[in-house]
Amino acid sequence: MKLSIIPLPVLRWTRLLPAVLLVCLSQTAAADKLQASVDFLAAVGVPTPPGYTVQWGPTGGAAGSTNPKAGEINVNADGIRSLSPNLEGDPTDFGGILVVVLYHEYKHADGSFTNTSEAGRACDHVQQVHQVAAKNCELIQLICQEIPGADVKPICTFYSDVQDGYNNGSDGGGGASAAHAKYGCSDPYPGDIPDCPACGPDGGCAGN
Amino acid sequence: MYKHVIVASVACVLTITALTLPAPQSPSCPFPTELETFAIDVGRTPTIVADNLRQWINWQGGNSYVQVGRHERADATSEWAFKEYMFSTDLKITDVSFAAGGQTLYVAGIRSTGNGCEDVIEQWDITFPKGSLAIQVSPAPTRGTVAPLPFTSTITGTVVIGGGTFVSAAQRIRSPFTQKTVLYSGSGLGPFAAIEADPEQRFLLALPLSGSGLYSLDLTTPSSPPLLEFDAATLPHLGAVRRIVAYEHEDLGRFYWLYETKGDYIGNGCFSFIVDSENDGVFDASLTLDAGAAFAASPFHEYAKFVSLINTTDTDFP
Numbered sequence: 001m002k003l004s005i006i007p008l009p010v011l012r013w014t015r016l017l018p019a020v021l022l023v024c025l026s027q028t029a030a031a032d033k034l035q036a037s038v039d040f041l042a043a044v045g046v047p048t049p050p051g052y053t054v055q056w057g058p059t060g061g062a063a064g065s066t067n068p069k070a071g072e073i074n075v076n077a078d079g080i081r082s083l084s085p086n087l088e089g090d091p092t093d094f095g096g097i098l099v100v101v102l103y104h105e106y107k108h109a110d111g112s113f114t115n116t117s118e119a120g121r122a123c124d125h126v127q128q129v130h131q132v133a134a135k136n137c138e139l140i141q142l143i144c145q146e147i148p149g150a151d152v153k154p155i156c157t158f159y160s161d162v163q164d165g166y167n168n169g170s171d172g173g174g175g176a177s178a179a180h181a182k183y184g185c186s187d188p189y190p191g192d193i194p195d196c197p198a199c200g201p202d203g204g205c206a207g208n
Numbered sequence: 209m210y211k212h213v214i215v216a217s218v219a220c221v222l223t224i225t226a227l228t229l230p231a232p233q234s235p236s237c238p239f240p241t242e243l244e245t246f247a248i249d250v251g252r253t254p255t256i257v258a259d260n261l262r263q264w265i266n267w268q269g270g271n272s273y274v275q276v277g278r279h280e281r282a283d284a285t286s287e288w289a290f291k292e293y294m295f296s297t298d299l300k301i302t303d304v305s306f307a308a309g310g311q312t313l314y315v316a317g318i319r320s321t322g323n324g325c326e327d328v329i330e331q332w333d334i335t336f337p338k339g340s341l342a343i344q345v346s347p348a349p350t351r352g353t354v355a356p357l358p359f360t361s362t363i364t365g366t367v368v369i370g371g372g373t374f375v376s377a378a379q380r381i382r383s384p385f386t387q388k389t390v391l392y393s394g395s396g397l398g399p400f401a402a403i404e405a406d407p408e409q410r411f412l413l414a415l416p417l418s419g420s421g422l423y424s425l426d427l428t429t430p431s432s433p434p435l436l437e438f439d440a441a442t443l444p445h446l447g448a449v450r451r452i453v454a455y456e457h458e459d460l461g462r463f464y465w466l467y468e469t470k471g472d473y474i475g476n477g478c479f480s481f482i483v484d485s486e487n488d489g490v491f492d493a494s495l496t497l498d499a500g501a502a503f504a505a506s507p508f509h510e511y512a513k514f515v516s517l518i519n520t521t522d523t524d525f526p
Contacts, residue, residue: 055511056511057511058455058465058511058514059254059455059514059516059517059518059519060253060453060454060455060465060517060518061253061451061453061472062252062253062471062472063252063254064472065472065473065474066472066473066474067474067499068473068474068475068476069474069476069498069499069500069503070499070500070501070503070504070509074511076254077516078254078257078516078518078519079252079253079254079264081254081257081262081519082252082254082255082256082257082262082263082264082277082279083252083254083264085262085279085288104472105472108472108473113473114473114475115473116468116469116471116473116475116476118241118242118243118244118245118269119241121471121473122244157290
Protein backbone atom coordinates (compact mmCIF):
# COMPACT_ATOMS: atom_id res chain seq x y z
CA MET A 1 0.00 0.00 0.00
CA LYS A 2 1.22 3.48 -0.82
CA LEU A 3 1.00 5.05 2.60
CA SER A 4 1.63 8.51 1.29
CA ILE A 5 -2.02 8.90 0.41
CA ILE A 6 -3.13 8.56 4.02
CA PRO A 7 -2.54 11.48 6.40
CA LEU A 8 -0.19 10.41 9.20
CA PRO A 9 -2.48 11.22 12.12
CA VAL A 10 -5.13 9.11 10.48
CA LEU A 11 -2.68 6.28 9.89
CA ARG A 12 -1.88 5.77 13.56
CA TRP A 13 -5.38 4.71 14.48
CA THR A 14 -6.63 3.46 11.16
CA ARG A 15 -4.08 0.68 10.80
CA LEU A 16 -6.70 -1.85 11.78
CA LEU A 17 -9.77 0.16 11.00
CA PRO A 18 -9.96 -0.69 7.29
CA ALA A 19 -9.86 -4.38 8.16
CA VAL A 20 -12.59 -3.93 10.71
CA LEU A 21 -14.69 -1.99 8.23
CA LEU A 22 -14.14 -4.54 5.51
CA VAL A 23 -15.27 -7.30 7.82
CA CYS A 24 -18.29 -5.13 8.62
CA LEU A 25 -18.91 -4.73 4.91
CA SER A 26 -19.11 -8.46 4.58
CA GLN A 27 -21.54 -8.81 7.47
CA THR A 28 -23.90 -5.86 7.25
CA ALA A 29 -27.13 -5.72 5.33
CA ALA A 30 -26.82 -4.22 1.86
CA ALA A 31 -28.53 -1.02 2.95
CA ASP A 32 -25.81 -0.46 5.51
CA LYS A 33 -23.01 -1.31 3.11
CA LEU A 34 -23.29 2.09 1.53
CA GLN A 35 -22.59 3.72 4.89
CA ALA A 36 -19.88 1.18 5.60
CA SER A 37 -18.24 2.07 2.28
CA VAL A 38 -18.48 5.77 3.12
CA ASP A 39 -16.88 5.05 6.50
CA PHE A 40 -14.19 2.94 4.87
CA LEU A 41 -13.22 5.73 2.49
CA ALA A 42 -13.17 8.22 5.36
CA ALA A 43 -10.91 5.89 7.33
CA VAL A 44 -8.35 5.83 4.53
CA GLY A 45 -8.33 9.61 4.28
CA VAL A 46 -11.09 10.20 1.72
CA PRO A 47 -14.03 11.77 3.53
CA THR A 48 -17.32 12.60 1.83
CA PRO A 49 -16.94 16.04 0.25
CA PRO A 50 -18.45 18.77 2.47
CA GLY A 51 -22.08 19.56 1.76
CA TYR A 52 -22.80 16.22 0.11
CA THR A 53 -25.06 13.35 1.13
CA VAL A 54 -24.40 9.86 -0.18
CA GLN A 55 -27.51 7.78 -0.78
CA TRP A 56 -29.12 5.10 -2.89
CA GLY A 57 -30.54 6.93 -5.88
CA PRO A 58 -32.83 6.07 -8.74
CA THR A 59 -32.04 3.28 -11.12
CA GLY A 60 -31.28 3.94 -14.79
CA GLY A 61 -28.04 5.21 -16.19
CA ALA A 62 -24.63 5.01 -14.63
CA ALA A 63 -23.78 3.25 -11.37
CA GLY A 64 -23.17 6.58 -9.67
CA SER A 65 -24.09 10.21 -10.23
CA THR A 66 -23.38 13.57 -8.64
CA ASN A 67 -25.85 16.45 -8.35
CA PRO A 68 -23.94 19.46 -7.01
CA LYS A 69 -27.00 21.69 -6.75
CA ALA A 70 -28.88 19.28 -4.51
CA GLY A 71 -25.64 18.26 -2.78
CA GLU A 72 -26.10 14.56 -3.37
CA ILE A 73 -24.16 11.60 -4.61
CA ASN A 74 -26.49 8.87 -5.78
CA VAL A 75 -25.62 5.23 -6.23
CA ASN A 76 -27.69 3.14 -8.60
CA ALA A 77 -28.11 -0.34 -7.12
CA ASP A 78 -29.03 -1.92 -10.47
CA GLY A 79 -25.96 -0.33 -12.03
CA ILE A 80 -23.76 -1.83 -9.34
CA ARG A 81 -25.43 -5.21 -9.76
CA SER A 82 -24.96 -5.29 -13.52
CA LEU A 83 -21.29 -4.32 -13.16
CA SER A 84 -20.65 -6.76 -10.36
CA PRO A 85 -23.20 -9.56 -10.22
CA ASN A 86 -21.62 -11.02 -7.10
CA LEU A 87 -23.45 -8.34 -5.17
CA GLU A 88 -25.42 -10.88 -3.19
CA GLY A 89 -22.79 -13.57 -3.43
CA ASP A 90 -19.85 -11.96 -1.71
CA PRO A 91 -20.62 -8.71 0.05
CA THR A 92 -16.95 -7.84 0.34
CA ASP A 93 -16.78 -7.55 -3.45
CA PHE A 94 -19.90 -5.44 -3.45
CA GLY A 95 -18.26 -3.15 -0.92
CA GLY A 96 -15.21 -2.94 -3.14
CA ILE A 97 -17.20 -1.88 -6.18
CA LEU A 98 -19.18 0.59 -4.10
CA VAL A 99 -15.99 2.11 -2.78
CA VAL A 100 -14.62 2.51 -6.31
CA VAL A 101 -17.82 4.08 -7.63
CA LEU A 102 -18.05 6.41 -4.63
CA TYR A 103 -14.45 7.51 -4.99
CA HIS A 104 -15.13 8.42 -8.62
CA GLU A 105 -18.15 10.51 -7.64
CA TYR A 106 -16.21 12.16 -4.80
CA LYS A 107 -13.75 13.43 -7.37
CA HIS A 108 -16.62 15.19 -9.15
CA ALA A 109 -18.09 16.46 -5.90
CA ASP A 110 -14.90 17.85 -4.39
CA GLY A 111 -14.59 20.29 -7.25
CA SER A 112 -11.72 18.53 -9.01
CA PHE A 113 -13.54 17.42 -12.15
CA THR A 114 -16.67 19.41 -12.80
CA ASN A 115 -16.75 20.19 -16.50
CA THR A 116 -19.96 19.38 -18.29
CA SER A 117 -19.04 20.66 -21.75
CA GLU A 118 -17.96 17.67 -23.81
CA ALA A 119 -14.41 18.82 -24.53
CA GLY A 120 -13.84 19.87 -20.94
CA ARG A 121 -15.52 16.78 -19.63
CA ALA A 122 -13.39 14.56 -21.82
CA CYS A 123 -10.22 16.26 -20.56
CA ASP A 124 -11.47 15.95 -16.99
CA HIS A 125 -12.14 12.25 -17.44
CA VAL A 126 -8.71 11.59 -18.94
CA GLN A 127 -7.21 12.82 -15.66
CA GLN A 128 -9.93 11.57 -13.34
CA VAL A 129 -10.14 8.00 -14.57
CA HIS A 130 -6.37 7.68 -14.26
CA GLN A 131 -6.43 8.96 -10.69
CA VAL A 132 -9.37 6.79 -9.71
CA ALA A 133 -7.72 3.69 -11.17
CA ALA A 134 -4.58 4.35 -9.09
CA LYS A 135 -6.72 4.67 -5.99
CA ASN A 136 -8.67 1.56 -6.95
CA CYS A 137 -5.45 -0.43 -7.11
CA GLU A 138 -4.42 0.84 -3.68
CA LEU A 139 -7.78 -0.22 -2.26
CA ILE A 140 -7.43 -3.70 -3.75
CA GLN A 141 -3.97 -3.97 -2.23
CA LEU A 142 -5.38 -2.89 1.12
CA ILE A 143 -8.13 -5.51 0.97
CA CYS A 144 -5.64 -8.25 0.05
CA GLN A 145 -3.36 -7.17 2.86
CA GLU A 146 -6.01 -6.98 5.56
CA ILE A 147 -8.18 -9.94 4.57
CA PRO A 148 -5.98 -12.81 3.40
CA GLY A 149 -7.85 -14.90 0.86
CA ALA A 150 -10.36 -12.17 0.04
CA ASP A 151 -12.03 -12.64 -3.32
CA VAL A 152 -11.08 -9.47 -5.15
CA LYS A 153 -11.76 -10.91 -8.59
CA PRO A 154 -14.73 -8.63 -9.38
CA ILE A 155 -12.79 -5.50 -8.47
CA CYS A 156 -9.70 -6.69 -10.36
CA THR A 157 -11.89 -7.50 -13.37
CA PHE A 158 -13.42 -4.05 -13.15
CA TYR A 159 -9.94 -2.52 -12.89
CA SER A 160 -8.64 -4.33 -15.95
CA ASP A 161 -11.82 -3.46 -17.85
CA VAL A 162 -11.32 0.23 -17.16
CA GLN A 163 -7.60 -0.13 -17.91
CA ASP A 164 -8.32 -1.68 -21.31
CA GLY A 165 -10.89 0.93 -22.23
CA TYR A 166 -8.62 3.77 -21.13
CA ASN A 167 -5.47 2.51 -22.82
CA ASN A 168 -6.93 1.11 -26.03
CA GLY A 169 -10.49 2.33 -26.41
CA SER A 170 -13.30 -0.15 -26.26
CA ASP A 171 -13.17 -0.79 -30.00
CA GLY A 172 -9.39 -0.67 -30.28
CA GLY A 173 -9.70 2.69 -32.01
CA GLY A 174 -7.87 4.79 -29.47
CA GLY A 175 -8.62 5.42 -25.86
CA ALA A 176 -7.72 8.21 -23.50
CA SER A 177 -4.54 9.28 -25.34
CA ALA A 178 -6.54 9.72 -28.55
CA ALA A 179 -9.20 11.70 -26.71
CA HIS A 180 -6.52 13.80 -25.05
CA ALA A 181 -5.11 14.74 -28.45
CA LYS A 182 -8.51 15.19 -30.09
CA TYR A 183 -9.79 17.63 -27.50
CA GLY A 184 -6.50 19.51 -27.14
CA CYS A 185 -6.41 19.00 -23.39
CA SER A 186 -4.08 21.40 -21.61
CA ASP A 187 -3.01 19.11 -18.75
CA PRO A 188 -0.33 16.61 -19.75
CA TYR A 189 -1.47 13.11 -20.63
CA PRO A 190 -1.01 11.12 -17.40
CA GLY A 191 0.08 7.98 -19.25
CA ASP A 192 -1.62 4.66 -19.78
CA ILE A 193 -3.05 2.87 -16.75
CA PRO A 194 -0.54 0.22 -15.60
CA ASP A 195 -1.37 -3.29 -14.38
CA CYS A 196 -2.36 -3.40 -10.72
CA PRO A 197 0.30 -5.46 -8.93
CA ALA A 198 -2.20 -6.44 -6.24
CA CYS A 199 -4.23 -8.44 -8.78
CA GLY A 200 -2.89 -11.89 -9.52
CA PRO A 201 -3.07 -13.59 -12.91
CA ASP A 202 -6.23 -15.44 -11.91
CA GLY A 203 -7.89 -12.19 -10.88
CA GLY A 204 -7.50 -12.80 -7.17
CA CYS A 205 -4.93 -11.32 -4.82
CA ALA A 206 -1.41 -11.67 -6.16
CA GLY A 207 0.51 -14.34 -4.25
CA ASN A 208 -2.55 -16.17 -2.97
CA MET B 209 -21.97 2.27 -89.99
CA TYR B 210 -19.41 4.93 -88.96
CA LYS B 211 -22.10 6.53 -86.85
CA HIS B 212 -22.58 3.33 -84.88
CA VAL B 213 -18.82 2.94 -84.42
CA ILE B 214 -18.48 6.52 -83.21
CA VAL B 215 -21.38 6.15 -80.78
CA ALA B 216 -19.97 2.86 -79.55
CA SER B 217 -16.50 4.38 -79.17
CA VAL B 218 -17.83 7.37 -77.28
CA ALA B 219 -19.86 5.08 -75.05
CA CYS B 220 -16.79 2.95 -74.49
CA VAL B 221 -14.62 5.96 -73.65
CA LEU B 222 -17.31 7.25 -71.30
CA THR B 223 -17.51 3.84 -69.65
CA ILE B 224 -13.75 3.60 -69.27
CA THR B 225 -13.66 7.18 -67.99
CA ALA B 226 -16.35 6.34 -65.50
CA LEU B 227 -14.43 3.28 -64.39
CA THR B 228 -11.17 5.13 -63.97
CA LEU B 229 -12.58 8.18 -62.23
CA PRO B 230 -12.57 7.92 -58.46
CA ALA B 231 -15.90 6.74 -57.08
CA PRO B 232 -18.11 9.50 -55.73
CA GLN B 233 -17.07 10.19 -52.19
CA SER B 234 -19.67 9.95 -49.49
CA PRO B 235 -19.78 13.26 -47.72
CA SER B 236 -18.24 13.35 -44.30
CA CYS B 237 -21.09 14.10 -41.96
CA PRO B 238 -20.09 16.46 -39.19
CA PHE B 239 -20.91 15.10 -35.76
CA PRO B 240 -22.30 17.61 -33.26
CA THR B 241 -19.68 18.22 -30.59
CA GLU B 242 -22.47 18.53 -28.02
CA LEU B 243 -23.21 14.85 -28.47
CA GLU B 244 -19.68 13.48 -28.30
CA THR B 245 -19.00 11.55 -25.15
CA PHE B 246 -15.89 10.20 -23.50
CA ALA B 247 -16.29 8.39 -20.24
CA ILE B 248 -14.29 5.23 -19.71
CA ASP B 249 -15.48 4.41 -16.25
CA VAL B 250 -18.74 3.54 -14.60
CA GLY B 251 -20.99 4.96 -17.30
CA ARG B 252 -22.52 1.67 -18.33
CA THR B 253 -26.28 1.42 -18.50
CA PRO B 254 -27.82 -1.59 -16.79
CA THR B 255 -30.58 -3.16 -18.87
CA ILE B 256 -31.60 -6.23 -16.88
CA VAL B 257 -31.06 -7.52 -13.37
CA ALA B 258 -32.38 -11.03 -12.84
CA ASP B 259 -31.36 -14.03 -10.76
CA ASN B 260 -29.36 -15.58 -13.55
CA LEU B 261 -28.85 -12.76 -16.07
CA ARG B 262 -27.29 -9.31 -15.60
CA GLN B 263 -26.69 -7.10 -18.61
CA TRP B 264 -25.36 -3.65 -19.40
CA ILE B 265 -24.84 -1.65 -22.58
CA ASN B 266 -22.06 0.80 -23.32
CA TRP B 267 -21.51 3.17 -26.21
CA GLN B 268 -19.81 6.49 -26.96
CA GLY B 269 -21.33 9.45 -28.79
CA GLY B 270 -19.69 9.74 -32.22
CA ASN B 271 -18.52 6.12 -32.37
CA SER B 272 -20.11 3.31 -34.36
CA TYR B 273 -20.50 0.38 -32.02
CA VAL B 274 -22.49 -0.74 -29.01
CA GLN B 275 -21.03 -3.07 -26.40
CA VAL B 276 -23.30 -5.47 -24.57
CA GLY B 277 -21.92 -7.14 -21.44
CA ARG B 278 -23.73 -10.18 -20.04
CA HIS B 279 -23.26 -12.02 -16.79
CA GLU B 280 -25.06 -15.36 -16.95
CA ARG B 281 -25.33 -18.48 -14.87
CA ALA B 282 -27.33 -21.68 -15.12
CA ASP B 283 -29.25 -21.07 -11.93
CA ALA B 284 -29.35 -18.77 -8.95
CA THR B 285 -26.60 -20.67 -7.13
CA SER B 286 -24.10 -21.31 -9.94
CA GLU B 287 -21.02 -19.21 -10.60
CA TRP B 288 -21.43 -16.23 -12.88
CA ALA B 289 -19.73 -16.18 -16.30
CA PHE B 290 -19.18 -12.98 -18.27
CA LYS B 291 -19.33 -12.49 -22.02
CA GLU B 292 -19.04 -9.24 -23.96
CA TYR B 293 -20.53 -8.69 -27.41
CA MET B 294 -19.81 -5.89 -29.85
CA PHE B 295 -22.39 -4.67 -32.38
CA SER B 296 -21.19 -2.34 -35.10
CA THR B 297 -23.11 0.02 -37.34
CA ASP B 298 -22.52 2.52 -40.12
CA LEU B 299 -24.13 5.20 -37.97
CA LYS B 300 -22.23 7.70 -35.90
CA ILE B 301 -24.21 7.14 -32.74
CA THR B 302 -25.90 9.99 -30.90
CA ASP B 303 -27.91 7.94 -28.39
CA VAL B 304 -28.97 4.39 -27.53
CA SER B 305 -32.02 3.16 -25.66
CA PHE B 306 -33.30 -0.32 -24.90
CA ALA B 307 -36.36 -2.41 -24.12
CA ALA B 308 -37.18 -6.02 -23.36
CA GLY B 309 -34.26 -6.31 -21.01
CA GLY B 310 -31.81 -5.11 -23.63
CA GLN B 311 -32.73 -7.71 -26.24
CA THR B 312 -34.04 -4.78 -28.26
CA LEU B 313 -31.82 -1.76 -28.74
CA TYR B 314 -32.84 1.54 -30.28
CA VAL B 315 -29.95 3.36 -31.90
CA ALA B 316 -30.01 6.96 -33.13
CA GLY B 317 -27.24 8.38 -35.26
CA ILE B 318 -26.04 10.11 -38.36
CA ARG B 319 -25.34 8.27 -41.59
CA SER B 320 -23.51 9.35 -44.70
CA THR B 321 -25.39 8.68 -47.92
CA GLY B 322 -24.32 9.04 -51.54
CA ASN B 323 -25.44 12.62 -51.71
CA GLY B 324 -25.65 13.86 -48.19
CA CYS B 325 -26.24 12.95 -44.58
CA GLU B 326 -29.33 11.64 -42.88
CA ASP B 327 -30.50 11.22 -39.33
CA VAL B 328 -31.52 7.68 -38.57
CA ILE B 329 -33.18 5.77 -35.75
CA GLU B 330 -32.98 1.99 -35.94
CA GLN B 331 -34.43 -0.84 -33.91
CA TRP B 332 -32.04 -3.75 -33.32
CA ASP B 333 -33.65 -7.00 -32.27
CA ILE B 334 -30.90 -9.23 -30.93
CA THR B 335 -31.15 -12.99 -30.73
CA PHE B 336 -28.32 -14.33 -28.62
CA PRO B 337 -26.90 -17.77 -29.53
CA LYS B 338 -28.76 -20.97 -28.75
CA GLY B 339 -28.33 -21.90 -25.12
CA SER B 340 -28.20 -18.23 -23.94
CA LEU B 341 -30.65 -16.84 -21.48
CA ALA B 342 -33.25 -14.37 -22.66
CA ILE B 343 -36.09 -12.42 -21.16
CA GLN B 344 -39.65 -13.37 -21.98
CA VAL B 345 -41.84 -10.29 -22.27
CA SER B 346 -45.61 -10.06 -22.52
CA PRO B 347 -47.02 -8.42 -25.68
CA ALA B 348 -47.27 -4.63 -25.49
CA PRO B 349 -50.72 -3.15 -24.96
CA THR B 350 -52.09 -0.62 -27.43
CA ARG B 351 -51.20 3.01 -26.77
CA GLY B 352 -54.13 4.80 -25.21
CA THR B 353 -55.17 1.71 -23.28
CA VAL B 354 -54.66 2.10 -19.56
CA ALA B 355 -51.81 -0.21 -18.78
CA PRO B 356 -50.51 0.25 -15.28
CA LEU B 357 -47.89 -2.36 -15.89
CA PRO B 358 -44.45 -1.84 -14.48
CA PHE B 359 -42.01 -3.46 -16.85
CA THR B 360 -41.13 -5.98 -14.19
CA SER B 361 -44.59 -7.45 -14.32
CA THR B 362 -44.47 -7.86 -18.09
CA ILE B 363 -41.41 -10.05 -17.75
CA THR B 364 -42.65 -13.55 -17.26
CA GLY B 365 -39.29 -15.18 -16.72
CA THR B 366 -35.99 -16.03 -18.26
CA VAL B 367 -35.95 -18.65 -20.99
CA VAL B 368 -33.20 -20.53 -22.77
CA ILE B 369 -32.99 -19.45 -26.39
CA GLY B 370 -33.74 -22.34 -28.72
CA GLY B 371 -35.12 -24.36 -25.85
CA GLY B 372 -33.20 -27.17 -24.22
CA THR B 373 -30.64 -26.51 -21.57
CA PHE B 374 -28.46 -23.54 -20.69
CA VAL B 375 -25.10 -23.56 -22.48
CA SER B 376 -22.23 -21.57 -20.99
CA ALA B 377 -21.01 -18.67 -23.09
CA ALA B 378 -17.62 -20.31 -23.67
CA GLN B 379 -19.27 -23.36 -25.24
CA ARG B 380 -21.63 -21.58 -27.59
CA ILE B 381 -20.88 -21.88 -31.25
CA ARG B 382 -22.64 -19.01 -32.97
CA SER B 383 -22.60 -15.23 -32.65
CA PRO B 384 -25.72 -13.22 -31.89
CA PHE B 385 -28.07 -12.51 -34.77
CA THR B 386 -29.26 -8.93 -35.12
CA GLN B 387 -32.24 -7.83 -37.15
CA LYS B 388 -32.19 -4.09 -37.84
CA THR B 389 -35.30 -2.11 -38.75
CA VAL B 390 -35.20 1.55 -39.75
CA LEU B 391 -37.77 3.46 -37.70
CA TYR B 392 -36.87 6.89 -39.04
CA SER B 393 -34.54 8.30 -41.65
CA GLY B 394 -34.44 11.79 -43.03
CA SER B 395 -32.96 15.20 -42.59
CA GLY B 396 -34.20 18.40 -41.10
CA LEU B 397 -35.58 17.08 -37.83
CA GLY B 398 -32.42 15.64 -36.29
CA PRO B 399 -29.77 14.94 -35.27
CA PHE B 400 -31.37 13.34 -32.24
CA ALA B 401 -29.81 14.29 -28.94
CA ALA B 402 -31.75 11.74 -26.95
CA ILE B 403 -34.09 8.80 -27.44
CA GLU B 404 -35.88 6.67 -24.87
CA ALA B 405 -38.09 3.65 -25.44
CA ASP B 406 -41.37 3.11 -23.67
CA PRO B 407 -40.64 0.00 -21.57
CA GLU B 408 -43.79 -1.60 -23.01
CA GLN B 409 -42.46 -0.84 -26.52
CA ARG B 410 -45.49 1.14 -27.64
CA PHE B 411 -43.48 4.21 -28.70
CA LEU B 412 -40.01 5.71 -28.72
CA LEU B 413 -39.40 9.27 -27.56
CA ALA B 414 -37.03 11.23 -29.81
CA LEU B 415 -35.60 14.65 -29.03
CA PRO B 416 -33.86 16.66 -31.78
CA LEU B 417 -30.71 18.48 -30.70
CA SER B 418 -32.36 21.74 -31.73
CA GLY B 419 -34.93 21.27 -28.98
CA SER B 420 -37.66 22.08 -31.47
CA GLY B 421 -39.97 19.57 -29.85
CA LEU B 422 -40.20 16.18 -28.21
CA TYR B 423 -41.50 13.58 -30.65
CA SER B 424 -42.65 9.98 -30.45
CA LEU B 425 -42.33 7.21 -32.99
CA ASP B 426 -45.02 4.54 -33.11
CA LEU B 427 -43.23 1.23 -32.52
CA THR B 428 -46.26 -0.81 -33.49
CA THR B 429 -46.26 0.72 -36.98
CA PRO B 430 -42.68 1.15 -38.27
CA SER B 431 -42.01 4.16 -40.52
CA SER B 432 -44.90 6.13 -39.07
CA PRO B 433 -44.15 9.85 -39.12
CA PRO B 434 -42.91 11.36 -35.84
CA LEU B 435 -45.69 12.65 -33.62
CA LEU B 436 -45.11 15.90 -31.71
CA GLU B 437 -45.71 15.33 -27.98
CA PHE B 438 -44.39 18.62 -26.55
CA ASP B 439 -43.30 21.70 -28.46
CA ALA B 440 -40.60 24.15 -27.44
CA ALA B 441 -43.17 26.70 -26.28
CA THR B 442 -44.53 24.21 -23.76
CA LEU B 443 -41.11 22.94 -22.69
CA PRO B 444 -38.46 25.60 -23.48
CA HIS B 445 -35.93 23.50 -21.58
CA LEU B 446 -35.88 20.91 -24.38
CA GLY B 447 -32.98 22.65 -26.12
CA ALA B 448 -30.70 21.87 -23.17
CA VAL B 449 -31.74 18.22 -22.75
CA ARG B 450 -29.27 15.46 -23.67
CA ARG B 451 -30.67 12.35 -21.97
CA ILE B 452 -34.10 10.87 -21.22
CA VAL B 453 -34.71 8.02 -18.77
CA ALA B 454 -37.99 6.21 -18.00
CA TYR B 455 -38.91 5.77 -14.35
CA GLU B 456 -41.83 4.62 -12.28
CA HIS B 457 -42.88 6.09 -8.94
CA GLU B 458 -45.24 4.45 -6.47
CA ASP B 459 -47.48 7.55 -6.34
CA LEU B 460 -46.77 9.40 -9.59
CA GLY B 461 -46.80 6.38 -11.89
CA ARG B 462 -44.75 6.36 -15.07
CA PHE B 463 -42.64 9.42 -15.86
CA TYR B 464 -39.64 10.38 -17.94
CA TRP B 465 -36.73 12.36 -16.52
CA LEU B 466 -34.99 14.75 -18.91
CA TYR B 467 -31.34 15.51 -18.02
CA GLU B 468 -28.96 18.10 -19.40
CA THR B 469 -25.96 15.76 -19.56
CA LYS B 470 -25.35 12.19 -20.64
CA GLY B 471 -22.71 11.70 -17.98
CA ASP B 472 -22.69 11.02 -14.27
CA TYR B 473 -21.84 14.59 -13.28
CA ILE B 474 -25.16 16.37 -13.58
CA GLY B 475 -23.96 19.96 -13.46
CA ASN B 476 -25.76 23.11 -12.44
CA GLY B 477 -28.85 23.24 -14.56
CA CYS B 478 -32.44 22.03 -14.47
CA PHE B 479 -34.41 18.83 -14.87
CA SER B 480 -37.62 18.38 -16.83
CA PHE B 481 -40.20 15.68 -16.22
CA ILE B 482 -43.04 14.44 -18.37
CA VAL B 483 -45.66 12.37 -16.59
CA ASP B 484 -47.93 9.57 -17.75
CA SER B 485 -49.47 8.69 -14.43
CA GLU B 486 -51.79 5.97 -15.79
CA ASN B 487 -49.13 4.50 -18.04
CA ASP B 488 -51.52 4.53 -20.95
CA GLY B 489 -48.93 6.04 -23.27
CA VAL B 490 -50.64 9.45 -23.18
CA PHE B 491 -48.77 12.21 -21.33
CA ASP B 492 -50.63 14.16 -18.68
CA ALA B 493 -48.19 16.90 -17.67
CA SER B 494 -44.72 18.34 -18.01
CA LEU B 495 -42.64 20.58 -15.81
CA THR B 496 -39.12 21.91 -15.41
CA LEU B 497 -37.44 22.27 -12.03
CA ASP B 498 -34.17 23.75 -10.86
CA ALA B 499 -31.87 20.81 -10.01
CA GLY B 500 -31.35 22.19 -6.47
CA ALA B 501 -33.94 23.08 -3.85
CA ALA B 502 -37.00 22.95 -6.12
CA PHE B 503 -36.14 19.46 -7.26
CA ALA B 504 -35.23 18.29 -3.75
CA ALA B 505 -38.66 19.37 -2.49
CA SER B 506 -40.53 17.62 -5.29
CA PRO B 507 -41.89 14.05 -5.37
CA PHE B 508 -39.36 13.29 -8.11
CA HIS B 509 -36.76 13.32 -5.35
CA GLU B 510 -38.49 10.55 -3.37
CA TYR B 511 -36.05 7.88 -4.49
CA ALA B 512 -37.36 5.33 -2.00
CA LYS B 513 -40.65 5.34 -3.93
CA PHE B 514 -39.01 4.58 -7.26
CA VAL B 515 -39.72 1.18 -8.75
CA SER B 516 -36.95 -0.48 -10.70
CA LEU B 517 -38.01 -1.08 -14.29
CA ILE B 518 -35.25 -3.57 -15.00
CA ASN B 519 -35.07 -5.66 -11.86
CA THR B 520 -37.11 -8.83 -12.10
CA THR B 521 -36.46 -10.13 -8.62
CA ASP B 522 -36.40 -7.20 -6.24
CA THR B 523 -38.04 -3.84 -6.68
CA ASP B 524 -36.76 -2.37 -3.45
CA PHE B 525 -33.45 -0.82 -2.69
CA PRO B 526 -30.99 -3.30 -1.19
